[in-house]
Amino acid sequence: MATPQQQPTSGGTSAETLTEDECWRYLESSYIGRLAVINRAVPETFPVNFVPVNRTLLFRTAPGAKLNALLTSTPVAFETDGLSAYSTEVWSVVVKGIPGQVPDGEAPIDLADPDREPWLPGPKDHLIRITPTEVSGRRFPVHSRTRWWPPLDFSSDWT
Template identity: 65%
Template sequence: MSSSPPESHTEVLAPADCWKYLKASYIGRLAVLNGAVPEIFPLNFMIVGEAVVFRTAPGTKLRALLSGAAVAFETDGMNAYATEVWSVVVKGMPGPFNGDPETLQEAGPDREPWQPGLKEHLVQIVPTEVSGRRFAVSPRTRWWPPQDFAADWL
């Protein structure tokens, strides 16, 4: 595990730690390009081997996935005491899930889509890059009250 500079207090996660967090999660966000417009979709997922797998129905998300463009997927969370947070990002190419259906039951026996309706398209994202970070949550006094950041945008 490597760390970023000490002043940032952000730890860059090793790939094994990224996969640990991915396997322990089930809610994430999928970022796709819908033509020239970025779209983000919340979804529940599972990890099968080293691929992110989820179900979807026909619509904007599926059309964007079928375009052949790379996608990004992110999941995050915090520890039980809300003192540390983490984020993992997977970038890669989407495609139809071509694994053994038995592996789906093993990977997530209780993972069903939350939204009603038929979700007959099983999609996998094969990663080209997996990255993550973890950091301690700053005390509220460090980020509140709001400050004027207008000068930073000039």
């Protein structure tokens, strides 16, 4: 197994380059990510619930801009990230690859797992597979969680 490499970051800490095996372990521990596609020469991102299967990524989608972009077979990028249980370390994995629709009856998994429920309701009749051409990732320590912790959504308090 390859030894991870350290890369300096702008904050003075070192980011560790993940091996491909480590990237897949993180992908297997996650279920939501962001898909970047090119839609009519315009980049767009979409949140998707995904499942890694045999070193590919699978997700369901409905007709629309995302599916139209995916059916062109133009390369896509997918990212998911997370943090350790005590919020002392963060990681990010990027998969670049070629999307393709999985024909009916060839689905190797059941995507009805409750953890894989789409955030947006409605039928998602198209199963898409991303076949990776590149998998990369980084992991690095976090020193002050309050400096990067996502802001709370106070918009519900405004009504």
